[in-house]
Amino acid sequence: MTLLDFTHLGVRLGERPILRDVTFSVHAGEAVGLVGESGSGKSMTVKSVVRLLPAGATVDGSVRFDGIDVPAMNAAELRRFRSRDVAMVFQDPRATVNPVRTVGDFLTEVLRDQGIGRSEATRRAAGLLSEVGVGDAGRRLNQRPYELSGGLLQRVVIAAALLTEPKLILADEPTTALDVTTQEEVVAILTEQRRRRSAALLFITHDLELAAAVCDRIAVMYAGEIVEILPAGLLHEGARHPYTRALLDSRPGAVPPGDRLRTVPGVPQSALTAPAGCVFADRCPLVTDGCRDRRPELLPIGAGRAACHLVREDS
Numbered sequence: 001m002t003l004l005d006f007t008h009l010g011v012r013l014g015e016r017p018i019l020r021d022v023t024f025s026v027h028a029g030e031a032v033g034l035v036g037e038s039g040s041g042k043s044m045t046v047k048s049v050v051r052l053l054p055a056g057a058t059v060d061g062s063v064r065f066d067g068i069d070v071p072a073m074n075a076a077e078l079r080r081f082r083s084r085d086v087a088m089v090f091q092d093p094r095a096t097v098n099p100v101r102t103v104g105d106f107l108t109e110v111l112r113d114q115g116i117g118r119s120e121a122t123r124r125a126a127g128l129l130s131e132v133g134v135g136d137a138g139r140r141l142n143q144r145p146y147e148l149s150g151g152l153l154q155r156v157v158i159a160a161a162l163l164t165e166p167k168l169i170l171a172d173e174p175t176t177a178l179d180v181t182t183q184e185e186v187v188a189i190l191t192e193q194r195r196r197r198s199a200a201l202l203f204i205t206h207d208l209e210l211a212a213a214v215c216d217r218i219a220v221m222y223a224g225e226i227v228e229i230l231p232a233g234l235l236h237e238g239a240r241h242p243y244t245r246a247l248l249d250s251r252p253g254a255v256p257p258g259d260r261l262r263t264v265p266g267v268p269q270s271a272l273t274a275p276a277g278c279v280f281a282d283r284c285p286l287v288t289d290g291c292r293d294r295r296p297e298l299l300p301i302g303a304g305r306a307a308c309h310l311v312r313e314d315s
């Protein structure tokens with residue numbers, strides 16, 4: 001069953017295009033990874049779900065949650081949607097948690113807003129802290145954010161995200177600010193807890209391997225567009241788009257130890273600077289004249305979809 005549905009979503013900031021024709025869905029309980037270089041539009045796609053786009057953004061196409069058009073929600077519907085149906089985990093937990101209030105206040109606030117009494121809210125918050133691996137929950141509830149490490153605080157943010165039993169979790173590079181060992185623990189906890197609750201996940205990362213480990217499907221973005229979407233388990237053998245292939249080739253693990261790392265040649269484009277035909281044409285090793293003339297559509301190929309004239313003509 002489709003939970004979140006983007007149909008021809010376009011976002012502009014003034015005259016500047018940010019996202020173009022973004023079309024994909026996330027099913028109930030499914031995890032979809034949004035991958036791509038900096039500036040490709042991953043965060044803007046996620047922000048459009050909760051209507052947190054910058055002031056002055058204009059949106060066309062649709063974003064539907066459980067069949068309801070998010071841009072058309074009135075203030076009360078939007079408040080309810082944001083506080084109950086969807087939860088967010090961002091890169092830096094210290095930017096999410098109020099530094100001067102206790103962890104307990106942060107965790108119980110949403111439940112208290114829903115009319116749940118203090119002791120019940122505290123009991124639930126303590127239970128969730130234990131579930132996300134924060135020991136000595138009673139003591140932690142009385143601490144302030146500066147008393148917790150980044151990894152512990154991100155677990156607190158994950159606990160807060162789970163409190164209202166959301167149907168969808170939006171995670172924007174949730175581990176980038178943490179050290180490598182802590183990253184693995186936090187990803188494992190997020191994955192385990194969302195699976196246990198059958199919550200869907202839209203997971204932003206630069207890291208294809210991480211996306212493949214955490215998600216069921218991977219959507220690759222470039223210059224404000226989705227250029228490929230495919231099952232995570234088929235990432236290595238099934239990726240067809242030259243940009244996805246180039247990202248795979250530029251992973252540290254793609255070259256023998258000691259060899260020079262490969263990069264995707266050229267400079268990343270935004271939706272504003274991308275060429276008129278295929279957005280990847282300027283950097284594509286397979287480019288032909290036809291690629292510069294016509295924009296490829298995201299069409300079924302193999303087990304996924306890709307926006308590339310060449311892989312389509314090949315198959």
Ligand SMILES: Nc1ncnc2c1ncn2[C@@H]1O[C@H](COP(=O)(O)OP(=O)(O)OP(=O)(O)O)[C@@H](O)[C@H]1O
Pocket residue numbers: 013018036037038039040041042043044045054270271
């Ligand atoms: N507040 C803003 N005002 C103007 N332009 C913005 C704003 N935020 C993002 N952009 C532009 O929108 C485009 C998409 O940005 P977005 O943050 O979605 O990319 P991203 O793929 O999430 O990148 P990163 O991985 O670096 O977070 C970029 O060209 C960016 O410069």
